[in-house]
Amino acid sequence: MESQQQVSLSLPEFRRLVISQLDEASARKEEGNTLFKSAQVDEAFDKYHEVVQSVKGILAVPALGRPDMVDLKKKVDLMHLAVNLNLAACSLKEKRHEEAMEYCREVLTVDDRNVKALFRRAQALSQLSRSGEAIEVLNKARKLDPQNRDLEVLLKQITSEERKRVEQEKKRFGGMFEWGSYQAQRDTALSGEQRLQAKERRELEALVADSADAAEAGLLYRWVSNGVAPLDQQERRQLALLVRRVAALGRLDSAEHREKFAAHGLGAAFRLEEEEMEQDQLSQWKEQQKLQEVKRITLKAQNRQTLTEEEAATVQSFKREEIDRLSRKQAD
Numbered sequence: 001m002e003s004q005q006q007v008s009l010s011l012p013e014f015r016r017l018v019i020s021q022l023d024e025a026s027a028r029k030e031e032g033n034t035l036f037k038s039a040q041v042d043e044a045f046d047k048y049h050e051v052v053q054s055v056k057g058i059l060a061v062p063a064l065g066r067p068d069m070v071d072l073k074k075k076v077d078l079m080h081l082a083v084n085l086n087l088a089a090c091s092l093k094e095k096r097h098e099e100a101m102e103y104c105r106e107v108l109t110v111d112d113r114n115v116k117a118l119f120r121r122a123q124a125l126s127q128l129s130r131s132g133e134a135i136e137v138l139n140k141a142r143k144l145d146p147q148n149r150d151l152e153v154l155l156k157q158i159t160s161e162e163r164k165r166v167e168q169e170k171k172r173f174g175g176m177f178e179w180g181s182y183q184a185q186r187d188t189a190l191s192g193e194q195r196l197q198a199k200e201r202r203e204l205e206a207l208v209a210d211s212a213d214a215a216e217a218g219l220l221y222r223w224v225s226n227g228v229a230p231l232d233q234q235e236r237r238q239l240a241l242l243v244r245r246v247a248a249l250g251r252l253d254s255a256e257h258r259e260k261f262a263a264h265g266l267g268a269a270f271r272l273e274e275e276e277m278e279q280d281q282l283s284q285w286k287e288q289q290k291l292q293e294v295k296r297i298t299l300k301a302q303n304r305q306t307l308t309e310e311e312a313a314t315v316q317s318f319k320r321e322e323i324d325r326l327s328r329k330q331a332d
Helices: 011-037 041-059 067-093 097-110 115-127 131-144 149-172 180-187 192-211 214-226 233-248 255-270 279-302 309-331
Strands: none
Touching (some): 011 041, 011 067, 041 067, 067 097, 067 115, 097 115, 115 131, 131 149, 131 214, 149 214, 192 214, 192 233, 192 255, 214 233, 233 255, 279 309
Protein backbone atom coordinates (compact mmCIF):
# COMPACT_ATOMS: atom_id res chain seq x y z
CA MET A 1 0.00 0.00 0.00
CA GLU A 2 1.47 3.32 -1.06
CA SER A 3 1.88 5.77 1.85
CA GLN A 4 1.12 9.46 1.54
CA GLN A 5 4.14 11.74 1.91
CA GLN A 6 3.69 14.78 4.14
CA VAL A 7 5.41 18.00 3.19
CA SER A 8 6.96 19.99 6.02
CA LEU A 9 7.48 23.71 5.68
CA SER A 10 9.65 25.98 7.73
CA LEU A 11 7.91 29.04 9.20
CA PRO A 12 9.48 31.40 6.62
CA GLU A 13 8.33 29.06 3.84
CA PHE A 14 4.83 28.89 5.33
CA ARG A 15 4.69 32.69 5.56
CA ARG A 16 5.71 33.03 1.90
CA LEU A 17 3.08 30.44 0.91
CA VAL A 18 0.30 32.27 2.79
CA ILE A 19 1.30 35.60 1.23
CA SER A 20 1.26 34.00 -2.21
CA GLN A 21 -2.20 32.48 -1.61
CA LEU A 22 -3.49 35.81 -0.33
CA ASP A 23 -2.24 37.53 -3.47
CA GLU A 24 -4.04 34.96 -5.63
CA ALA A 25 -7.20 35.32 -3.53
CA SER A 26 -7.06 39.10 -3.85
CA ALA A 27 -6.71 38.84 -7.64
CA ARG A 28 -9.74 36.52 -7.88
CA LYS A 29 -11.70 38.85 -5.60
CA GLU A 30 -10.96 41.77 -7.92
CA GLU A 31 -12.11 39.67 -10.88
CA GLY A 32 -15.33 39.03 -8.99
CA ASN A 33 -15.74 42.74 -8.30
CA THR A 34 -15.38 43.51 -12.01
CA LEU A 35 -17.96 40.85 -12.91
CA PHE A 36 -20.37 42.11 -10.24
CA LYS A 37 -20.13 45.70 -11.49
CA SER A 38 -20.92 44.50 -15.01
CA ALA A 39 -24.05 42.71 -13.70
CA GLN A 40 -22.56 39.22 -14.16
CA VAL A 41 -23.68 38.25 -10.68
CA ASP A 42 -23.52 34.45 -11.00
CA GLU A 43 -19.98 34.60 -12.38
CA ALA A 44 -18.95 37.01 -9.62
CA PHE A 45 -20.47 34.69 -7.02
CA ASP A 46 -18.35 31.79 -8.33
CA LYS A 47 -15.17 33.88 -8.07
CA TYR A 48 -15.97 34.95 -4.52
CA HIS A 49 -16.79 31.35 -3.59
CA GLU A 50 -13.39 30.22 -4.83
CA VAL A 51 -11.76 32.82 -2.63
CA VAL A 52 -13.74 31.73 0.42
CA GLN A 53 -12.68 28.11 -0.05
CA SER A 54 -9.05 29.16 -0.41
CA VAL A 55 -9.19 31.35 2.68
CA LYS A 56 -10.86 28.64 4.75
CA GLY A 57 -7.99 26.34 3.81
CA ILE A 58 -5.46 28.88 5.08
CA LEU A 59 -7.40 29.48 8.31
CA ALA A 60 -7.46 25.72 9.01
CA VAL A 61 -3.66 25.60 9.38
CA PRO A 62 -2.77 25.73 13.12
CA ALA A 63 0.49 27.59 12.46
CA LEU A 64 -1.51 30.69 11.50
CA GLY A 65 -2.44 31.04 15.16
CA ARG A 66 1.15 31.56 16.28
CA PRO A 67 1.99 34.94 17.87
CA ASP A 68 4.51 35.66 15.10
CA MET A 69 1.78 35.16 12.49
CA VAL A 70 -0.62 37.78 13.88
CA ASP A 71 -0.12 40.15 10.95
CA LEU A 72 -0.91 37.44 8.39
CA LYS A 73 -3.87 36.14 10.40
CA LYS A 74 -5.37 39.64 10.39
CA LYS A 75 -5.02 39.90 6.60
CA VAL A 76 -6.60 36.48 6.09
CA ASP A 77 -9.50 37.35 8.43
CA LEU A 78 -10.12 40.63 6.59
CA MET A 79 -10.18 38.81 3.26
CA HIS A 80 -12.62 36.25 4.70
CA LEU A 81 -14.96 38.99 5.97
CA ALA A 82 -14.80 41.00 2.73
CA VAL A 83 -15.59 38.05 0.48
CA ASN A 84 -18.49 36.88 2.66
CA LEU A 85 -19.92 40.39 2.41
CA ASN A 86 -19.56 40.20 -1.37
CA LEU A 87 -21.30 36.82 -1.42
CA ALA A 88 -24.13 38.36 0.60
CA ALA A 89 -24.40 41.16 -1.97
CA CYS A 90 -24.63 38.60 -4.80
CA SER A 91 -27.29 36.62 -2.93
CA LEU A 92 -29.33 39.77 -2.38
CA LYS A 93 -29.13 40.59 -6.10
CA GLU A 94 -30.38 37.10 -6.94
CA LYS A 95 -33.11 37.35 -4.27
CA ARG A 96 -31.66 34.47 -2.24
CA HIS A 97 -32.33 36.28 1.00
CA GLU A 98 -31.90 33.41 3.46
CA GLU A 99 -28.54 32.67 1.87
CA ALA A 100 -27.56 36.34 2.17
CA MET A 101 -28.36 36.25 5.87
CA GLU A 102 -26.10 33.23 6.30
CA TYR A 103 -23.14 35.04 4.74
CA CYS A 104 -23.82 38.02 6.98
CA ARG A 105 -23.91 35.68 9.97
CA GLU A 106 -20.44 34.42 9.02
CA VAL A 107 -19.18 38.00 9.23
CA LEU A 108 -21.06 38.97 12.39
CA THR A 109 -19.84 35.87 14.21
CA VAL A 110 -16.31 37.26 13.85
CA ASP A 111 -17.15 40.98 14.00
CA ASP A 112 -20.55 41.77 15.50
CA ARG A 113 -19.95 45.50 14.93
CA ASN A 114 -19.56 45.18 11.17
CA VAL A 115 -21.94 47.85 9.86
CA LYS A 116 -21.95 46.58 6.28
CA ALA A 117 -22.97 43.09 7.43
CA LEU A 118 -25.74 44.56 9.61
CA PHE A 119 -26.94 46.66 6.66
CA ARG A 120 -27.13 43.66 4.31
CA ARG A 121 -28.75 41.51 6.97
CA ALA A 122 -31.42 44.20 7.39
CA GLN A 123 -31.95 44.25 3.61
CA ALA A 124 -32.51 40.49 3.62
CA LEU A 125 -34.84 40.61 6.64
CA SER A 126 -36.90 43.33 4.98
CA GLN A 127 -37.33 41.25 1.83
CA LEU A 128 -38.41 38.30 3.98
CA SER A 129 -41.20 40.49 5.47
CA ARG A 130 -39.45 40.57 8.84
CA SER A 131 -39.59 44.34 9.15
CA GLY A 132 -39.45 44.46 12.94
CA GLU A 133 -36.18 42.54 13.01
CA ALA A 134 -34.78 44.62 10.15
CA ILE A 135 -35.54 47.83 12.06
CA GLU A 136 -33.81 46.49 15.17
CA VAL A 137 -30.71 45.55 13.14
CA LEU A 138 -30.63 49.00 11.52
CA ASN A 139 -30.96 50.75 14.87
CA LYS A 140 -27.98 48.77 16.13
CA ALA A 141 -26.00 49.72 13.02
CA ARG A 142 -26.91 53.41 13.39
CA LYS A 143 -25.50 53.44 16.92
CA LEU A 144 -22.19 52.23 15.49
CA ASP A 145 -22.24 54.64 12.53
CA PRO A 146 -24.71 57.51 13.17
CA GLN A 147 -23.62 59.43 10.05
CA ASN A 148 -24.20 56.53 7.63
CA ARG A 149 -26.70 57.84 5.08
CA ASP A 150 -27.41 54.37 3.61
CA LEU A 151 -28.66 53.14 6.98
CA GLU A 152 -30.95 56.17 7.35
CA VAL A 153 -32.39 55.74 3.85
CA LEU A 154 -33.07 52.01 4.32
CA LEU A 155 -34.65 52.56 7.73
CA LYS A 156 -36.93 55.25 6.31
CA GLN A 157 -37.84 52.98 3.39
CA ILE A 158 -38.70 50.01 5.60
CA THR A 159 -40.81 52.03 8.04
CA SER A 160 -42.61 53.72 5.14
CA GLU A 161 -43.36 50.38 3.48
CA GLU A 162 -44.55 48.96 6.79
CA ARG A 163 -46.97 51.85 7.25
CA LYS A 164 -48.28 51.42 3.71
CA ARG A 165 -48.77 47.71 4.35
CA VAL A 166 -50.71 48.48 7.51
CA GLU A 167 -52.96 50.93 5.64
CA GLN A 168 -53.58 48.37 2.89
CA GLU A 169 -54.59 45.77 5.45
CA LYS A 170 -56.91 48.20 7.16
CA LYS A 171 -58.61 48.92 3.81
CA ARG A 172 -58.67 45.24 2.93
CA PHE A 173 -60.55 44.35 6.10
CA GLY A 174 -62.77 47.40 5.81
CA GLY A 175 -62.06 48.50 9.34
CA MET A 176 -63.67 45.32 10.69
CA PHE A 177 -60.50 44.38 12.53
CA GLU A 178 -58.46 47.23 14.02
CA TRP A 179 -55.00 47.21 12.41
CA GLY A 180 -55.76 43.85 10.77
CA SER A 181 -53.09 41.20 10.71
CA TYR A 182 -50.46 43.79 11.56
CA GLN A 183 -51.78 43.90 15.09
CA ALA A 184 -51.90 40.12 15.24
CA GLN A 185 -48.30 39.88 14.02
CA ARG A 186 -47.01 42.21 16.71
CA ASP A 187 -49.10 40.59 19.46
CA THR A 188 -48.60 36.91 18.61
CA ALA A 189 -46.30 36.30 21.55
CA LEU A 190 -48.35 38.41 23.99
CA SER A 191 -51.23 37.41 26.21
CA GLY A 192 -53.43 38.76 28.96
CA GLU A 193 -52.11 41.94 30.56
CA GLN A 194 -49.27 42.21 28.02
CA ARG A 195 -51.79 42.26 25.17
CA LEU A 196 -53.76 45.05 26.83
CA GLN A 197 -50.59 47.05 27.39
CA ALA A 198 -49.54 46.63 23.75
CA LYS A 199 -52.99 47.85 22.65
CA GLU A 200 -52.66 50.91 24.85
CA ARG A 201 -49.18 51.65 23.46
CA ARG A 202 -50.59 51.42 19.92
CA GLU A 203 -53.17 54.06 20.81
CA LEU A 204 -50.41 56.30 22.19
CA GLU A 205 -48.25 55.63 19.12
CA ALA A 206 -51.02 57.02 16.91
CA LEU A 207 -50.73 60.36 18.73
CA VAL A 208 -47.04 60.85 17.90
CA ALA A 209 -46.27 58.71 14.82
CA ASP A 210 -46.83 61.52 12.31
CA SER A 211 -44.09 63.59 13.96
CA ALA A 212 -41.53 60.77 14.05
CA ASP A 213 -38.55 60.57 11.72
CA ALA A 214 -37.30 57.22 10.39
CA ALA A 215 -35.15 56.42 13.42
CA GLU A 216 -37.91 57.38 15.87
CA ALA A 217 -40.44 55.31 13.90
CA GLY A 218 -38.18 52.28 14.36
CA LEU A 219 -37.98 52.91 18.10
CA LEU A 220 -41.76 53.36 18.29
CA TYR A 221 -42.23 49.99 16.57
CA ARG A 222 -40.07 48.30 19.21
CA TRP A 223 -41.71 50.22 22.07
CA VAL A 224 -45.21 49.26 20.96
CA SER A 225 -44.23 45.60 20.71
CA ASN A 226 -42.28 45.22 23.95
CA GLY A 227 -42.39 48.43 25.98
CA VAL A 228 -39.22 50.19 27.11
CA ALA A 229 -37.47 47.02 28.36
CA PRO A 230 -35.49 46.37 25.11
CA LEU A 231 -34.52 50.05 24.73
CA ASP A 232 -31.31 51.43 26.14
CA GLN A 233 -31.14 54.76 27.98
CA GLN A 234 -30.35 56.79 24.87
CA GLU A 235 -33.22 55.21 22.90
CA ARG A 236 -35.67 55.91 25.73
CA ARG A 237 -34.51 59.52 25.84
CA GLN A 238 -34.94 59.79 22.06
CA LEU A 239 -38.57 58.60 22.33
CA ALA A 240 -39.17 60.89 25.28
CA LEU A 241 -37.96 63.84 23.21
CA LEU A 242 -40.39 62.86 20.43
CA VAL A 243 -43.29 62.76 22.90
CA ARG A 244 -42.25 66.10 24.34
CA ARG A 245 -42.10 67.66 20.84
CA VAL A 246 -45.65 66.54 20.21
CA ALA A 247 -46.74 67.80 23.63
CA ALA A 248 -45.22 71.19 22.82
CA LEU A 249 -47.50 71.37 19.79
CA GLY A 250 -50.53 70.99 22.06
CA ARG A 251 -51.47 67.52 20.87
CA LEU A 252 -51.09 65.88 24.28
CA ASP A 253 -53.19 68.23 26.36
CA SER A 254 -54.91 65.42 28.24
CA ALA A 255 -53.67 64.47 31.69
CA GLU A 256 -54.73 60.94 30.81
CA HIS A 257 -52.35 60.86 27.84
CA ARG A 258 -49.49 62.02 30.03
CA GLU A 259 -50.27 59.44 32.69
CA LYS A 260 -50.38 56.67 30.09
CA PHE A 261 -47.06 57.64 28.52
CA ALA A 262 -45.57 57.69 32.01
CA ALA A 263 -47.06 54.29 32.80
CA HIS A 264 -45.36 52.89 29.69
CA GLY A 265 -41.94 54.21 30.59
CA LEU A 266 -41.91 57.58 28.82
CA GLY A 267 -42.73 59.84 31.74
CA ALA A 268 -39.34 61.49 31.21
CA ALA A 269 -40.94 63.33 28.29
CA PHE A 270 -42.61 65.60 30.82
CA ARG A 271 -39.66 66.20 33.12
CA LEU A 272 -36.53 66.36 30.93
CA GLU A 273 -34.10 69.21 31.44
CA GLU A 274 -35.03 72.41 29.62
CA GLU A 275 -31.50 72.93 28.31
CA GLU A 276 -31.96 69.91 26.02
CA MET A 277 -34.65 71.72 24.03
CA GLU A 278 -34.24 74.06 21.11
CA GLN A 279 -35.44 77.61 21.77
CA ASP A 280 -38.68 77.38 19.76
CA GLN A 281 -39.50 74.01 21.32
CA LEU A 282 -38.74 75.41 24.78
CA SER A 283 -41.13 78.33 24.27
CA GLN A 284 -43.89 76.03 23.08
CA TRP A 285 -43.20 73.64 25.93
CA LYS A 286 -43.42 76.34 28.59
CA GLU A 287 -46.63 77.65 27.06
CA GLN A 288 -48.17 74.20 27.13
CA GLN A 289 -47.03 73.64 30.71
CA LYS A 290 -48.63 76.92 31.75
CA LEU A 291 -51.84 76.07 29.90
CA GLN A 292 -52.01 72.68 31.60
CA GLU A 293 -51.61 74.32 34.99
CA VAL A 294 -54.37 76.85 34.26
CA LYS A 295 -56.69 74.06 33.12
CA ARG A 296 -56.00 72.15 36.33
CA ILE A 297 -56.71 75.21 38.50
CA THR A 298 -59.86 76.07 36.52
CA LEU A 299 -61.18 72.54 36.97
CA LYS A 300 -60.45 72.80 40.67
CA ALA A 301 -62.42 76.07 40.88
CA GLN A 302 -65.33 74.56 38.93
CA ASN A 303 -65.48 71.78 41.50
CA ARG A 304 -65.79 74.48 44.19
CA GLN A 305 -62.44 73.63 45.73
CA THR A 306 -60.50 76.36 47.49
CA LEU A 307 -57.57 77.75 45.52
CA THR A 308 -54.24 78.58 47.09
CA GLU A 309 -52.86 82.12 46.78
CA GLU A 310 -50.29 80.86 44.28
CA GLU A 311 -52.99 79.18 42.14
CA ALA A 312 -55.13 82.34 42.16
CA ALA A 313 -52.09 84.40 41.16
CA THR A 314 -51.36 81.98 38.29
CA VAL A 315 -54.88 82.40 36.89
CA GLN A 316 -54.74 86.20 37.21
CA SER A 317 -51.34 86.28 35.48
CA PHE A 318 -52.66 84.13 32.66
CA LYS A 319 -55.69 86.40 32.20
CA ARG A 320 -53.47 89.50 32.01
CA GLU A 321 -51.19 87.83 29.46
CA GLU A 322 -54.19 86.84 27.33
CA ILE A 323 -55.58 90.39 27.46
CA ASP A 324 -52.18 91.76 26.42
CA ARG A 325 -51.91 89.24 23.60
CA LEU A 326 -55.38 90.10 22.26
CA SER A 327 -54.61 93.82 22.50
CA ARG A 328 -51.41 93.41 20.50
CA LYS A 329 -53.26 91.31 17.92
CA GLN A 330 -55.95 94.02 17.48
CA ALA A 331 -53.23 96.70 17.18
CA ASP A 332 -51.58 94.74 14.38
